[in-house]
Amino acid sequence: xxDLRNNFVGIKSPNPFWxxxxxxxxxxxxxxxxxxxxxxxxxxxxLGLDPHIVNVNGPRYGAIWGADRxxxxxxxxxxxxxxxxxxxxxxxxxxxxxxxxxxxxxSLMVPCEEPCWQEILKQVEDTGSDGVELNxxxxxxxxxxxxxxAVGQVPEYxxxxxRWAKSHTRMPVIVKLTPNxxxxxxxxxxARQGGADAVSLINTISSIIxxxxxxxxPEPSIDGKGSHGGYCGPAVKPIALNMVAEIARDAETAGLPxxxxxxxxxxxxxxxxxxxxxxxxxxxxxxxxxxFKIVEDMIEGLSxxxxxAGHADLDSVIGRAVPNVTDWQYLNLNYVAKARIxxxxxxxxxxxxxxxxxxxxxxxxxxxxxxRHFEVIDAECVGCNLCVSVCPVENCITMEQVPAGETDTRxxxxxxxxxxxxxxxxxxxxxxAE
Amino acid sequence: MAxxxxxxxxxxxxxxxxxxxxxxxxxxxxxxxxxxxxxxxxCYFCYDAPCVTACPTSIDIxxxxxxxxxxxxxGSAKTIFDQNILGxxxxxxxxTETLCEQACxxxxxxxxxxxxxxxxxxxxDGAMRDNRQFxxxxxxxxxxxxxxxxxxxGLACAHRLAMYGHDVVVLESQPKAGGLNEYGxxxxxxxxxxxxxxxxxxTAIGGIEIRHQxxxxxxxxxxxxxxxxxxxxxxxxxxxVNRLGLAGEDAPGIADATRYxxxxxxxxxxxxxxxxxxxxxxGGGMTAIDIAAQTxxxxxxxxxxxxxxxxxxxxxxALEQQQAANKGVVIRHWVQPKTIKTDADGVSAxxxxxTENRDGRLVSTGDEITxxxxxxxxxIGQQLxxxxxxxxxxxxxxxxxxxxxxxxxxxxxLSGVWAGGDCATGGDDLTVTAVAEGRDAAEAMHTxxx
Ligand SMILES: Cc1cc2nc3c(=O)[nH]c(=O)nc-3n(C[C@H](O)[C@H](O)[C@H](O)COP(=O)(O)OP(=O)(O)OC[C@H]3O[C@@H](n4cnc5c(N)ncnc54)[C@H](O)[C@@H]3O)c2cc1C
Ligand SMILES: Cc1cc2nc3c(=O)[nH]c(=O)nc-3n(C[C@H](O)[C@H](O)[C@H](O)COP(=O)(O)O)c2cc1C
Ligand code: SF4
Numbered sequence: 001x002x003d004l005r006n007n008f009v010g011i012k013s014p015n016p017f018w019x020x021x022x023x024x025x026x027x028x029x030x031x032x033x034x035x036x037x038x039x040x041x042x043x044x045x046x047l048g049l050d051p052h053i054v055n056v057n058g059p060r061y062g063a064i065w066g067a068d069r070x071x072x073x074x075x076x077x078x079x080x081x082x083x084x085x086x087x088x089x090x091x092x093x094x095x096x097x098x099x100x101x102x103x104x105x106x107s108l109m110v111p112c113e114e115p116c117w118q119e120i121l122k123q124v125e126d127t128g129s130d131g132v133e134l135n136x137x138x139x140x141x142x143x144x145x146x147x148x149x150a151v152g153q154v155p156e157y158x159x160x161x162x163r164w165a166k167s168h169t170r171m172p173v174i175v176k177l178t179p180n181x182x183x184x185x186x187x188x189x190x191a192r193q194g195g196a197d198a199v200s201l202i203n204t205i206s207s208i209i210x211x212x213x214x215x216x217x218p219e220p221s222i223d224g225k226g227s228h229g230g231y232c233g234p235a236v237k238p239i240a241l242n243m244v245a246e247i248a249r250d251a252e253t254a255g256l257p258x259x260x261x262x263x264x265x266x267x268x269x270x271x272x273x274x275x276x277x278x279x280x281x282x283x284x285x286x287x288x289x290x291x292f293k294i295v296e297d298m299i300e301g302l303s304x305x306x307x308x309a310g311h312a313d314l315d316s317v318i319g320r321a322v323p324n325v326t327d328w329q330y331l332n333l334n335y336v337a338k339a340r341i342x343x344x345x346x347x348x349x350x351x352x353x354x355x356x357x358x359x360x361x362x363x364x365x366x367x368x369x370x371x372r373h374f375e376v377i378d379a380e381c382v383g384c385n386l387c388v389s390v391c392p393v394e395n396c397i398t399m400e401q402v403p404a405g406e407t408d409t410r411x412x413x414x415x416x417x418x419x420x421x422x423x424x425x426x427x428x429x430x431x432x433a434e
Numbered sequence: 435m436a437x438x439x440x441x442x443x444x445x446x447x448x449x450x451x452x453x454x455x456x457x458x459x460x461x462x463x464x465x466x467x468x469x470x471x472x473x474x475x476x477c478y479f480c481y482d483a484p485c486v487t488a489c490p491t492s493i494d495i496x497x498x499x500x501x502x503x504x505x506x507x508x509g510s511a512k513t514i515f516d517q518n519i520l521g522x523x524x525x526x527x528x529x530t531e532t533l534c535e536q537a538c539x540x541x542x543x544x545x546x547x548x549x550x551x552x553x554x555x556x557x558x559d560g561a562m563r564d565n566r567q568f569x570x571x572x573x574x575x576x577x578x579x580x581x582x583x584x585x586x587x588g589l590a591c592a593h594r595l596a597m598y599g600h601d602v603v604v605l606e607s608q609p610k611a612g613g614l615n616e617y618g619x620x621x622x623x624x625x626x627x628x629x630x631x632x633x634x635x636x637t638a639i640g641g642i643e644i645r646h647q648x649x650x651x652x653x654x655x656x657x658x659x660x661x662x663x664x665x666x667x668x669x670x671x672x673x674x675v676n677r678l679g680l681a682g683e684d685a686p687g688i689a690d691a692t693r694y695x696x697x698x699x700x701x702x703x704x705x706x707x708x709x710x711x712x713x714x715x716x717g718g719g720m721t722a723i724d725i726a727a728q729t730x731x732x733x734x735x736x737x738x739x740x741x742x743x744x745x746x747x748x749x750x751x752a753l754e755q756q757q758a759a760n761k762g763v764v765i766r767h768w769v770q771p772k773t774i775k776t777d778a779d780g781v782s783a784x785x786x787x788x789t790e791n792r793d794g795r796l797v798s799t800g801d802e803i804t805x806x807x808x809x810x811x812x813x814i815g816q817q818l819x820x821x822x823x824x825x826x827x828x829x830x831x832x833x834x835x836x837x838x839x840x841x842x843x844x845x846x847x848l849s850g851v852w853a854g855g856d857c858a859t860g861g862d863d864l865t866v867t868a869v870a871e872g873r874d875a876a877e878a879m880h881t882x883x884x
Contacts, residue, residue, distance in 0.1 A: 067475030067503060069468070347543040350481030366482065392478050393543065 002306035003313040004299065006040060006103075008279045009172040009197040009257050011130040013040035013103035016314055017270065017298050020261050020282035021046050021107035021133060021176075024292070026081055028091035032098070037292035038299060041103025043200075043282060046080035046135045047088050048147075049110050049120065053079045059220035062209035062229065073235035074285045075209035077220060077227060080109050080135070085123070093127040104128075105174065109135040109147050112157060114164045121169040131172035134165060134196075136187070137179075137203025149203070152178035155190035162194025174259060177201040177243075179236075184243040185250045192256050199247065200259035200282060202240045204230025233285035237263030241276055248277025248322045265294075267301030274314065275321035329422040336402040336415050337383035339363070339376045345396040348372050352387035352397060360386055379409040439711070439735045443779055443808050444687060446708045448733025454704040457731040461622040462526070462552060470556040474503035477548045480539055485550060488537035490870045491518035495534060499553055511561030512568045514554055519593045519873070520586055522562055522632050523615050524866045525555035527623050529720075531753045533866070562635050569639050572599035577883050580605060580663040582650050585613020586865045587669030587855025589636055590872030591879075596641035598880045603663070604642060607649035613671055613855075615865065617696040620724040621704075622731075651819070656827035660850055665879045668838060668846070668853040669872055673819030678716060678771060678812055686780030691715065691725035691813035698728060710809025713737045714784055716771055717813030719749035720863075725811045726763040737763045738805060742770040742789050742796060749863075772802065774810070781810050818857055827851070834859045844875030852879055 006016040018041040019025050019034055026045035034042060055078055064073045081088055096104045106129040110116040124132055136152030143150040151157045158175060165173045175191035177184060179202040191199050206228050210219045218226030240262025247253050260278025264270050265286040273281050286294055311317050341352070341364075353374050356364040363380035364387060365373060376387075388397045402408055404417035422428055438448045449457070465473060477499040485495045494513050501510035514521035528534075530551040538547035561568075577600045581588045584606035592602045610616050612629040619629075637644065648654060650670060659666045675690040677683060687710065701707055709732040715722050718741035730737045739758070741748060744767050748755060755765060769786040776782060788801040817836050822828055832839045832847035837859045844852040854861070854871030861867040 068472045347539040348480075348484070349478040349539045350483075351478060354481035372482075372484070 002303045002311060004303055004306075006280050006314060008103070008259065009131065009174070011041070011103045011105065011172060012101075013280070014101060015040035015295075015299050016274070016280035016302075017295050018042060018103060018105075018259070018280060018282045019287060020284040021135065022284040022288070023078065024284065024287045026083070028095050031091075031095050031104075034287075034292050034295075035095075035099045035102050038295045039102070039292065040280075041105065041130075043105045043107050043133050044088070044092055044129075046107040046109045047085055047120065047124075048080050048108075049116060050085050052082055052084050055079055055082050056222050058222045060229075062219040063233075064209060064235070071233060071285070071289050073209070073231055074233040074288070075207050075220075075229040075231050076204070077229040080107075085120075089123055089127055092124075092129060096128040096130075103130050105131045105133050107133040107135050107176070112146060112151060112161065117161065117164045118168045121165060121171075125169055125171060129171060131174060131197075132165065132169065133174040133176050133200060134161060135176050135203070136161075137176045137201075149178040149180050149206075152176075152187060152203075153181055155186045158187050158190040159194035162191050162196040166195040172197040174198045174200050176203055176261075178203050179239060179243060179262075180206050184246055185253065188247040188250070188253045188256065192253050196256075198257035198259060198279070199253075200261055201243055201247075202236065202262040204232045205236055205239065207231035232262065233289075234263045234265050237265075237269060241272060244273060244278050245276040245322065245325045248319060249325050265289075267298045267305065270298060270302060271305060271317065272321075274317045275319070276325070277319045277322045279318060280314075331421060332419050333422065333425060334404075334416040334418060334420045336408050337399040338378050338381045338402060339383065339385075339387050339397050340400050341374055341376060341387075341397050342395070343373075343375075345393050346374060347393055347396075348374065349392060350374060351390045351392065355386050355390045360384060381410060439733055442711050444708045444710045447705045448709060449705070451705060454732075458621045458625070458704060460625045461620075462555075464559060465549070465552050465556050470502055470553060473549050473553055474499045476540065477503075478539060484537040484539065485534040485548075488534050489517075490533070490864065490867045491521075491524070491873070492870075493517045493521065493554070495550055498557055499548065499550070502553055502557055507557055507560045508564075508566055508568075510557035511566065514558055515561075515568055517873075518866070518869050519590055519636055520615075520632060520865070520869045521554055522558040522635070523586070523619075523624065523629065524869065525551050525558055526628070527615075527619050527865050529751045529754065529864070532751045562631065565635070565638070567635075567638055569593075569597050571596055571639060571641055574601070575599040575883070577601065577664040578603065578662075579665045579667065579879065580659045581667045581669060582654075582659070583607075583613065583669035583671060583855070583857070584611030584633075584644055585669055585671050585855060585868060586615060587671075587857075587868035587872035587875075588613070588667065589633065590869040591667045591669060591852075591854065591876045592642045592872075593636050593639060594873050594876035595879065596639050598876075600641070600664075600880070600883070602642045604644040605648040605650065605654060605659075606644055606646050607652070607670075607673075609646055611644050611646070613669075613868075617699055618692060618721075619699075619865075620695075620728060621699060651821045651823035655823045655825045656831075656851070657825040660827050660848075664850075664883060666851045667844075667872070667875055667879065668851065668857060669855045669868070670819065670822070671856045672816035674817040675812060676815045676817055678814065680771060680774050682774035682776050682781070683812075685774065685776040687808060688774070688781050688810045689812070691717070691721050691811040692816065694811060695721070695725060695728065698732075704732065707732055709734050710807070711735050712806050713809045713811070714805060714807045715739045715811045715813055717741065717811075717815070718743065718747065719813065719815065720754065721816075722811075722813035723750040723754050723758045723763075725813055727758045727761050729809070729811075730758075730761050730763055734809070739763060739765045740769045740771065740784075740786050741765065741767055743791070744768060769803070770798075772798075775804075781807050783807055784810060816856070840871075840875075843878035844871055845878060 004015040006013045021043040025042045060078045062075045175196040257279045260273030261282040264283045270281045353364045353366040365375045391397045479496045498510040498513040534550045535547035541547040581604045584604045615629040713729045713734045715726045772787040773785045784807045785804045788799040838853045840858045844854045852875040854875045855868035
């Protein structure tokens, strides 16, 4: 059995699955249910100063669905906790005492003034929390008040607040980053600069989920009006993965622990975050969609995969894909692949043909000798993988490497055994200049 | 007292009163909105889709399914009606398992084709419920066209002609139009008087006058029609029924399946239909399956189909045979009726002889079996009515295998006269082919009249 125990900046949990700071972690009641269900840790719903904020009294969520109403993306206009600070602090203290083996991190968002942070950090420390997460990520409601994403979008503020936090508590400090920026490395560098122990990302992405075409109000609609919300769930995973990888491979933040968040729905998603450098993962939408029980298969699935693949513990997985993330100009241009259609599994839907014919390289037949037949024309195939992406049958179309020494019938050139990238390519003016 | 089902002879009310509605309920209930979305999502939107090729009316199936999935239900219905104005009926009665759904790539992939028929019903039902009309008539052409027969072929032809601005008169021998949609199709395939609702929907375009109880050969002649109208379309179906050619065939208790089904389709109270305790059906097509299944559902205790060839030779699809068997119908292959025994009440027994295929010829093996029979139905095929008159025009129509010969566009051998559907050569005795032929003939007539 693989060892799933997690040690994230000194915070220990029996597994790497934490609930992200959100409704599932807003009260002792929910958090205890989560711990009973097997979650390794939680980041408590973000606390703020009293008087506590209020939420809208109408719909907070909007969603996009697949055909069977599988929830693909969720959007919300909820704010931080709308309960008094002392109630939250008391519950945090009680829950931590009852569940000493689980990670309990408290998320915070207070105005950008040092005394505010100093004060609340002292109070959180009294609860026995394992750490704090600074919420610089919330894209709506709080940012308009100069908090959340408004701080997270200015690296100088991140650095400043992280520094205050570090100087006023001995607890580990995690900085939660917003994806609503152009280059996530800058806020991550700022967090490290300020002394943060780790970053967590992503928070939600600014979004309008849909427009009601009868009332012309954005959804969720409050009395005929809508405002932008934060997008999360399966749809945001690719964006989150990239941001995690960007930080993991950035020289200036190398080694900075990362808690991966965004669309984690299955053990497989979690494994991908770990491979790209996340030390653990946090989950919100998947739990809000299916309830806490999903953690069972997250744990079992990850464990079974690690056993099968021969990974003894999380450290054998974490960061394993990071060296393979590179920039486009370093990709090997001498790697040549062609699509291959397995005629036995082809069901003749013709989607590969029409995709290639209409929108790409005219490299797939639809008719051979008068019969419906789909076959790759090597002399046209650029190996783009579009056909694989649109084929409804798994493994029916595969991309196969053309071995070195053979001729690429498209270019007429012999495939070189050597590595050659854009920086060395004759068409690259920069390369030529060298 | 004997249970009503076990009373010998022919009797009505064999079942508890509330059983009939259940037995004759919609065989393939409609999808609800969510089911339709899920099913629509299964369609791969194939390139040059094989389902379209397999549809006799060439409905753009991937397009209409995609329109369901995008919430464009009216667009979806229009895509269907563009090719097949009786798309609602076809969605109910087409043997999709041998047409579009057999060709669906998901049939090859996993044996579970996209439920094209039910999706088509979903789209067309929606538009018909809202009475959404998609077509406007072109400017009047001043041409008058007679359509003889208001079945699927005639209705499809009439609608397309009306759309082009021609004035159409449909001459229909029966009190109701619809042809076999109204008088023939199994009751559980088309419930709630759908055939008449569809006629109202189709004729709402305007320019189509249906004249009832006007029969070619009785009240009108082809000569007369050719004189009074700019063009004529014959869509009269097959009014005659093939006989067994056995002694005793006219005894009480022996009937044409199609006549009985017509009575069943028109009955206000199904319980009032007299049905035999032991029913024997001779035939192997859709009609044989339908009379067998429906008499079983009316409470016959034993229903047997006797077919003279093998399972694969039957015109009824494997699925339809299976469905009849599921209702309790016994299908005997390789037997044909030899003698009919009658008593004072009518038919009492039928002796069947076993057959085999010897060098391509069907011959008797010499073995026999005798079944006790209270009611016997002929379902061995229909033929053209032979009372269509004997005027010159009619006599000059070239016939082929008992049907009116037409070319690819529905043109008969007589100039100005087109034909389509069951009465003409070329079809395969399906509602959908009748629709295709009626529509195509209208196109050809419109071109010819231009
Ligand atoms: C019992 C039975 C079940 C069937 N089930 C199915 C099924 O499930 N699915 C399927 O696809 N197909 C089925 N079919 C076949 C299908 O019903 C026919 O192929 C289709 O109805 C043919 O259409 P049509 O317009 O050519 O003829 P018809 O439907 O027969 O219509 C002919 C019309 O012409 C009228 N008419 C006849 N003679 C004259 C005249 N002299 N003057 C004026 N009007 C006249 C008739 O009253 C009728 O209205 C079934 C057939 C039968 C008999
Ligand atoms: C309704 C809702 C409320 C949230 N509230 C907070 C919050 O108070 N503090 C915070 O740091 N993140 C908050 N988040 C963001 C989540 O913690 C998480 O970063 C984001 O949803 C992405 O993860 P997911 O795709 O697993 O949902 C909230 C998300 C949702 C859906
Ligand atoms: S063959 Fe099946 S999957 Fe392909 S377009 Fe037709 S219904 Fe859709």
